[in-house]
Amino acid sequence: MGNAPYVIVGGGLAASRAAQTLRAEGFEGDLVVVTGEAHRPYERPPLSKDYLRGEVDRSAVFTVDEGWYAQNAELRTGEPATGLDPGARRLTLADGSAVDYKKLLIATGSSPRPLPIPGADLQGVHLLRTVEQSDLLHAAIKDAGHVAIVGDGWIGMEVAASARQLGREVTVFGLGAQPLERVLGPEMGLVFGRLHTDHGVELLRRTQVAKIIGEHGKAVGVETGDGRRVDADVVLLAVGATPNTGLAVEAGINLRPKELGGGIAVDGTLRTSGPDVWAAGDVASIPSVHYGRPVRVEHWQTALETGPHAAKAMLGDETPYDKLPYFYTDQYDLGMEYLGFVAGPDAYDEVVVSGSIESLEFVAFWTKAGRVLAGMAVNTWDRMGEIEALIRAAEPPSPEDLQSFR
Incomplete structure (x- = not known):
């Protein structure tokens, strides 16, 4: 296995960012990227927004051009992975061929339910x-x-x-x-x-x-x-969507229970229970240091952050992942950013609002026993750093501080 490649399985942003990071961090070995789709890996947020409306062309979804892959990786498109044997370190593809690997990243995302x-x-x-x-x-x-x-x-x-x-x-x-x-x-x-x-x-x-x-x-x-x-x-x-855990199931890799969000169970370095197998993006259920429970988030930012984190871990970095979940949406003239995690409608006590809901310019905070679990900024920009500080604060802020946040 000494000369076997590092292999990334996936066609989304986590796979793309992991591949880029491996090269940026100095990995010089063979790199294979396997995706069942006909294209190089791409990001998906435009598919329901400006790309769907025809306001941008297809190039808007691709974050890395073809030339980068030609120089840096063996890109195998249109070849879904169908089997994984971690003991033999072998990935099987739909056409019956196999790829032996040294280390492997599962970034297979999720599928519409x-x-x-x-x-x-x-x-x-x-x-x-x-x-x-x-x-x-x-x-x-x-x-x-x-x-x-x-x-x-x-x-x-x-x-x-x-x-x-x-x-x-x-x-x-x-x-x-x-x-x-x-x-x-x-x-x-x-x-x-x-x-x-x-x-x-x-x-x-x-x-x-x-x-x-x-x-x-x-x-x-x-x-x-x-x-x-x-x-x-x-x-x-x-x-809704279902995490694509088929490879992990095939390989006997541990999954997270459905009540905790499902997905592939990983540790802080995004390593799975399978030897030399990591997971990133939608499919990964990551232990949160801050929230004290595993969290699986199907959003762009998680793919953006976990792809590089897994790549660095594959190269030996043992730093635990500690990013707070983030996502955004654009609908009509509303732009929103959200940071944090709330397990469900019963997991918080109240929502404290600073600003004007009527004019759609406000920041909302989800709180539990006074502590801020998450914050959402609507048509109010560059506040995520301050919201993160409130979420991570040792002492909970007062309701008055939250109401006067803006």
Whole structure:
């Protein structure tokens, strides 16, 4: 195994950043990047925003050009990895070939969760994860009269905003009382609910979708559990994502239980239970020093940070990962940044707001026993450093300090 390559499995930002970091840190050995997609690794946030709307071209999703890979790595596109034997240090690909490795990084991301209802396989029903799926969805929305979105999480609401900006009628079907309630709680979910209704989106709350209605093999509407029909010629299923843990399962590598977010269990260096195997990005469940529990976050910043961290660990760095989760969204004229972690709507006591919710310029803090768990800045920029200091503060700030934050 002395001359075997380092191998990265994945087609997203974590894989790309890991490859770049290995070279930047001086790794001179052979490097193989394996992805099931037809392209070099790329980032996904534009797929539901400006790329979906046709405002930028495909080059906007690629963070590293083809020339870099030609000089620095063997890039194997369109070759999904199907098996992993950590004992033999061997990765098997879908075509039956195998790659022996010295060290391996799993950065396989996540996949849209299927919705097992009648009509989910009709023409006009879409999922969104890949650049090709974004292309298809863009073309469909461009020619659509009415877009139905099943799911009111980040992808669903970002696509709803994009579809409205393209002039389409939009209905969103959500299980909660407010969109984004599962991640932001009802208070801030209400803010996003008002934002979308103000922009003409029809929000159906606490609504179960029973089936997609089809005619001649094509979707023409959505039927709810209580029998309501909403006509639509484009349907997006956006009911969450599932971490792509298949390689780890195949290899007998430890996973995190579902109640802790699932994913591949790693230590602070992102090392898995498999010898010389690390994991990064959406698929990795990382122990948080600050929150005292494992955290798995399916967001761009986590891929951006964990890819390099895993690469350095593969080169011997033992520094534990200690970044606070961060994510952002852009919807209409609202820009938001969020830092921290809240395990769910029951994991905090209250939301303290500084600024004006009505004018959509504010900072919100989720608190538990006075301590700040997370903060969200809406149309208020360059505050993440201060919010992090409050989250990490030895003594909890007073409510008055939070209310006067701006």
